[in-house]
Amino acid sequence: MPQRILLGDESVALGAVHAGISSAYAYPGTPATEIMEFLLDHKKKHGRPHAAWTANEKTAMEEALGACFAGRRALVSMKHVGLNVAADPFVNAALVSTHGGLVVAVADDPGMHSSQNEQDSRWYADFARVLCLEPATQQEAYDMTRDAFDLSERFRVPVLLRLVTRLAHSRTAVELREPRAENPIAKAPDRDSWILLPANARRAWRALLERQEEMRAWSESCAYNRLALNPERRELGIITTGLARNYYRENLPDLGWEPSHLHVGAYPIPAALVRRLAAHVKRILVLEDGYPYVERELRGLLPAPLEIAGRMNGGVPASGELSPDVVRAALGLPARVPVAYESFPIPGRPPQLCKGCPHGHAYQALREALADNDQSMVTSDIGCYTLGALPPYSMIESCVCMGASVSMAKGAAEAGFHPAVAVIGDSTFLHSGMTPLLDAVAADTDMTLLILDNEVVAMTGGQETLAPSSRLFDVVLGLGVPPEHCHLVEAAPRKVKELAELIRREIDHRGISVIVTVRECLETVRRKARHAAAGAGAPGAGGAGPAGAGPAKDARQEVTA
Amino acid sequence: MKYDILLSGVGGQGVLSMAGLIGMAAVGEGLYAKQSEVHGMAQRGGAVQAHMRLADRPIESDLIARAAADLILSMEPLESLRYLEMLAAQGTVVTAAEPVVNIPDYPELAEVHRRIRALPRAILVEAERLAREAGDPLTMNTVIVGAASHLLPLKPESLERAIAQLFARKGDEVLQRNLAAFRAGHAAATGAPAAAAPR
Secondary structure, three states: OOEEEEEHHHHHHHHHHHOOEEEEEEOOOOOOHHHHHHHHHHHHHHOOOEEEEOOOHHHHHHHHHHHHHOOOEEEEEEEHHHHHHOHHHHHHHOOOOOOOOEEEEEEEOOOOOOOOOOOOOHHHHHHHOOOEEOOOOHHHHHHHHHHHHHHHHHHOOOEEEEEEHHHHOEEEEEEOOOOOOOOOOOOOOOHHHHOOOHHHHHHHHHHHHHHHHHHHHHHHHOOOOEEEOOOOOOOOEEEEEOOHHHHHHHHHHHHOOOOEEEEEOEEOOOHHHHHHHHHHOOEEEEEOOOOOHHHHHHHOOOOOOOEEEOOOOOOOOOOOOOOHHHHHHHOOOOOOOEOOOOOOOOOOOOOOOOOOOHHHHHHHHHHHHHOOOOOOEEEEOOOHHHHHHOOOOOOOOEEOOOOHHHHHHHHHHHOOOOOEEEEEEHHHHHHHHHHHHHHHHHHOOOOEEEEEEOOOEOOOOOEOOOOOHHHHHHHHHHOOOOHHHEEEEEOOHHHHHHHHHHHHHHHHOOOOEEEEEEOOOHHHHHHHHHHHHHHOOOOOOOOOOOOOOOOOOOOOOOOEO | OEEEEEEEEEOOOOHHHHHHHHHHHHHHOOOEEEEEOOOHHHHOOOEEEEEEEEEOOOOOOOOOOOOOEEEEEEOOHHHHHHOHHHEEEEEEEEEEOOOOOOOOOOOOHHHHHHHHHOOOOEEEEOHHHHHHHOOOHHHHHHHHHHHHOOOOOOOHHHHHHHHHHHHHHHOHHHHHHHHHHHHHHHHHHHOOOOOEOOO
16 A cells, blocks of 8 residues: 555545545634645646635635535535634534535644634534544544545535644654545435425434434444453543544553553444443543543533543643643653753743734834824734734734624724724635624724735745735725725835824724735745745745845835725 | 654744654654644744654654653754753753844853753754855754764664755755755764764
């Protein structure tokens, strides 16, 4: 069998290609971004399958669902909080009859390496009453993705594939299998099954509930859920899910014996296997990354006849990701002793805006503009510019979810606060900022919106935005912002004074105003220069000077409409 | 055999390229390898780490356990000290000597170097200077891998072959500079007293 070194994310992407997908859609988000990056690269080399970034996770889910509506297989991928955005189509997709397989790959971020929360996507699968697969290795990520498409078509539901950061971003060799062909185009045989009018939806819901037992039976017999009982010793049983198995096995040599062990890689929870383990041991330790999903089911509300340890009783810390060391402590093993060293306080080195970043100039101008006000409020959003929360800028005061900068500023302004300023990036604006701006335009809310347009989705590695700078301004105008209060300014050192003056003026205007600051992300400029140099086959000869060079080439910059 | 390497540095220094080079050499020797990386927000000029695990049998955890790393391989001296609790009692630190000062409270460099030299096994290499001498400051990560090459459970030929694989498509000049950087790192760590300060 051929082998390839793959990230967990890439294993999912290639698994989907080999499962015969026709389409894939995604919005960038750490730690799921590399799924689509791989697929775009694959498409460039092989022409198929169709793969594209979308405006947000909801449109990604719906576009994938459309492919399934046509009988084809489709993959949609996102980070965990993206599933909140896509929850509406996801939950309802469980009720329509997906005859073309739909797999939803969601990368959770326990420990919040790059996220606002550590929500556990297994609850979403449960909520929608669909199957969930949780790979523990890159090999399983590949195999499970392939199986997930078969399961989706067999049970006629979307299948959620739950990844976590440490698997998504870890790389190792994966054995590949023979690819499967794409599905032929075929509309759903039963028209009613896709029209969720109440009468149809009630029927679909009953049918989905009836299928729950079949799904449970599948889960109890599938190879991803494994129970091994130790006939000799009964004092302890272990339940692991996903990656926890690796950390558990890593510690087994030091434990010195093998307790009875149930590994859960597929949901619904294999209840029969859990009951067999529980009947065999006196105490169960549950090791799972994310929320205590299995543990909570186990505990229920009534007292259990055996002791259960996990995140809910402090047996495992209630928050944060698992690691070999967290599992080691949960198993009661003593901590290892590191090299002898004299400890000394190491100053933190938080991430920061790149030197010369256009966002820095925008923040500098905003600081100057707000300097005369006794009070001010700056709401912000998700992206590189969130780093404006840290010194030396310390400019922004909120970061909640995609698009919330605009709507929160509107809410604060309408509650009586002045001046209310919102700061959002171009891609986040297109993702979820347009709709609240429509609200603000309709109400002519007394607020000022700054759109920091760096012409790219920067934080996740420089993906292309859906509306280039040349069109973004027209989108804003098209939402109905009065042209005399809609401006386009270059985010450059020599423009800071002018920008500050403009912000001051628009804050004084008691109604909606929008200022788009534009200059290309420095990382993108550098990357393009590197590619140009590599393409020319002359290393170091790339003419495009990197840092500091490259003012935005948009002809309309500096124009105020 | 199992060999755990914690790689550290500052976002943008190419910590992942060091891991990529070692991983490629390991796979070339038929070893099992797992490489855990950090993507996303942390890459923006912040402290970055990656875990590289090598073994002659399947590897379970993607992450190295506390006090289990055989080697800390660092592109920056302060960052080489950040993860010492990960280093096994018999482990070694190999680090570049030149600092990246992008924080206001960076400690005095001499003090940082003194703390590194005070470790039971540490190699401090003037990687930036050696990279420049090799013809390209961008070969700094290759210097560091060279400086640790005598400690890694890999043949130097495998590492040089991996360098060839990685850099061949960038032209012969880039390849030769990286080979020179690798050898300079190796020489500095294992002998030449002017360039290295081994203990």
